[in-house]
Structure formats: structure tokens, C-alpha cells
Amino acid sequence: MSRTFVDMARGRLPLSNLEKDLYPSYGFTKANILEYYRGIAPFILPHLKDRALTLKRYPEGVEQDFFFEKRCPMHRPAWVKTAEVPQDDGDKIRFCLVNDLETLIWVENLASLELHVPLARAGSPWTPDSMVFDLDPGDPANILDCARVALILRDLLSRMGLASYIKTSGQKGLHVFVPLNRKDTTFEDTKTFSKAVAGIMQKHYPALVTAKMAKQERIGKVFINWSQNDASKTMICVYSLRAREKPFVSFPVEWKELEDLAGLGDPERLQVVHSEAVRRTEEKGDLFRDVLVKEQKLPHL
């Protein structure tokens, strides 16, 4: 195992296997991955801050086995912040909190290419600060169908007085976020609301949408997965890499841009790779910033 050291504000951090190609069919080494996260850090860190991180580690690259790791590894440096979060089964797990660049680099050195976080912060694990609609296309439906569904969702939510924001999942789907940022929101609220919305969407667009989890219901349709609105679920963090054949990023898109891209009919155009992600954030800033700060109340609950 090769070792390199990097000097950071908190001291010297050992990095291992920098030359290892973790995206072999594209050619993207661990050094490239660390470089990506270093560049995107100012944008991704606010979205990771104080959230219990689930690591999804690909020690042998995206084509080999991965494993999820909830418990913050015991061999962590002393400065890595952690938080204990109660689980459904009554147990508590000590998670890593990625609150600074050093921790982000340390986590990436563990080949946790994908960063998954809950919709609530570790200090208030039962208070979601956003509601999410996870749009997942069932073959042969694709990301363009998701875009159509997302645009209808945006209009419906807007009629309900709610602003929404969209990002690619970095895989095949799209994620619609409705920022709430209120102390009195519960997962029961977001679940009830999102389930009712998914039901209405299915009722009015039965050929395009399903609100049902069952695989055979999803063929050729966009599954609106409202059940992600749960304290025990995590979502891929905005700006995180995905473990696909290429280093795609879960990336925010402007609604106007989505309208244009949906009209073009090329699903590939909706995917954002690492280099484009860095370039676009530098140009446009964090399009997902409002998700962290905008206060909205779910009506009719």
C-alpha cells in the first residue's frame, strides 16, 4: 500500500493508494476523487454539516463490492466530529459528521465515494428540514420522464404555496426537495404530505406515474418514492459522486434548464460529471443553498 501525506490545517493526514483507479472504465483515480472533493468542498460542506453520514465505501473501485458503514470508524483522527443518533431498534450509533474539509478528505481516503445523509440533522433527528420526492424511473422510462414528472410536481407544489428545488440523483432519477427548515415539522407530516401528493400525481397521470413500491407497477413509469421521508432513510448528498461507470455527480439543476433539457430529448444531457460539476458551481454558486435556509410550512395538515 502506498502512502502519501498531505498537510492540512489540522495537521498531517496520511493518504493511501492515491494512484488506484476506482472508476476503471473511465479512468479516475483516488487522487482525482480527492481532488474533486477538495474543489467542491465549499459547496458540499454546508449540506453535510451536522448530518449523520453513512459511508458507502468502494475500496476496490466502482466495479467491485462496496459496503455501507454507519458507525464512524474507530480509527478516526481525534478531530473528526461525531454524534450519537438513536436508531429505530432503540440502539444508538455514533456517526461521523463531515463538518470540515479535513474530515471530508479523511472520509474520501476511505474510498467512501458516495456520501449519504438523512433529511434531519444529528441534533434533531426527528425534525426533517426538507421534504423529498425521489423520482425513480422504471425501465423503459428514463430520466426525461422523471423531468416531466418533476415539472408537474413543481407546478403542483407551487400552487400549494411551496417552492421546490431539483437535483439529479447522479444515477437514473431526479430528486425534488421542498425546504421546510421549521422546528415543528415531523417526519409524519412530510410522509403524509408527500404520500398524498404522490397519490394525486398517480391518479391524474396514471400512464406516467406510480406511487407504488411494487416492481411490476413501476415498469415504464416514474415511481414517486415518498417513503424516503423517514428518520431512518438517507439521501445521496447534493454534489456527492456516484459509483457509476463514470464519476457522475448528484447535481442541482435550475427549473428553466430542466425545461429546456426535457425538450431536447437526450437523457445523457441531464447527467453531470465531476469536471462539469466543479465548473458549474464556480459559475453559478450553490443552486441548492435555499434548501438549507428557506422556511416553508406544509399547508392543510
Added chain:
Amino acid sequence: MAVQGIWSGTISFSLVAIPVRLVKAIEPRGVSFHLLHSKDYSRLSRKMFCPEENTMVPPDEIVRGYEILPDKYILMTDEELESVSPERSRTIEIVEFIDTKDVDPIYYDHPYYLVPSKGGEKAYQLLVEVMRRTNKAGLAKFVMAEREYLVAVFSRDGALALTTLHYSDEILPDEDMSPKKGKIGAEEESRMKKSIEQMIEDFNPGKYADERRKKLVDLLATKAKEKALVEAPAVEEEEGEGPADLVAALEESMRKVKAR
């Protein structure tokens, strides 16, 4: 992170009122199983069945009846039940103090701890200490989840423990249990005393564990390693329903979206 409370309020008597939270003191560790359909490993659910009509009964057709004579019932509505439920309350009102040794263990039902909330720490400590020194337990009434409980509050290891008690009319009489008194011979008595004395130990329940549970957990671990797992089919969700208000508002908004 603080333990989640089951209830929070104050414990009080005469002029004392201490803010506290009630937390559970025991966690049953039984291994529980789900019932699955052997054909596809779906989780089975319980439904209400009417044997007369040979059909499932939806929730809105289910009412509550008290059987007063065979096949004769008095109907009871939710409202009527609620009318006899105690008012919700935020206090554990100690009504008397008793000697701890006077509490008959047969009355013990379910144990909890009381932990002090912000601002109550000092008074809490004082109460714990005084109850410990005087060997007194508080007898209190307390409403939780629409039931009024009789509870005993003890000082235990520097904290307050609360145990719900059975009401005295729930305790079955023991008259029939004890045999008629006969004469006890002095020799028999001393023999039995001796054999008991030979077995005296300190109370140390940690020595004992649920052996069946241990074996069961080991068996589960072995089977999990062998990957003897079966998978349930993806869950069929119900049609998107929701609060009537919300659904109506969504329908109205959807109409406008489509009209554009």
C-alpha cells in the same frame, strides 16, 4: 444525547414541585418473529373477520361491545369511553409517604426511572437523599395514556425510580393457596433452616441469563452467515390517500395546473 422521555411533567407534594421526565427502566430482550406467507415470504397482517358473513370487516364497521349475558352486548362508543377517562395531567401527585419495607412486592407492575428536567436538579437530589435516609417511598397518582395509575416512587442509587402498582382489587386472594395450619415440629424447622442457610448468597441476578434467548441468537447468527435468507416481495402501497383537507386542496391545485 438525552434519553427520550415517555412523559414529562412535575412530581409534587405539599409545596414541592420538581420538573421530571419519565423514562423506561427495562427493555425486554425477547427475540420476536414475524409471521410470513410460506409461498412468497410476504409479511402477514391481521384482519378482522366476520364468521357469519364469511368476510373481512373494514375498520368503519367495527364497534365495541361489552358482553353482559351470553350473546348480549352493551355497545360503547369512543366518546363514551373518553367521558370516563381521566383528565390529562402533567403532575405526579404524591399523596402519602410510606415505609419502603411496607410495600408488598406483589403490587409491583412496571418500573420506570424519573430523571430531573432543567432547573429541577437540586430539589430532585434533596428528595432522593431525604427519602433514602428515612427509608420512605412516595405513593402517588398519575395519569398516563388515558389511564390513572397508582405508583410508588423510590429513592434508588441516587435517583428516583417509579413503579406502577396494581390496584388492590386486581390482586387475587391467597386464602385458597395456603394449606390449613398444622403443627411445626422444632426439629423439622431447624433442619429446613439449616438447608436454607447453606444456600444463602448475595442477590446477584447478573449471574443468570435467558439461556434459550442466547441459543436462539447464536442460531440466528449461524443461519445469517449461511445466507439462509428469504426475501419478501416489494410492499404494495395503498392508494395515495391523506387528510381530506389536503387531498381536496391538492385536487384543486392539480385542476389549475392542468387547466394552464
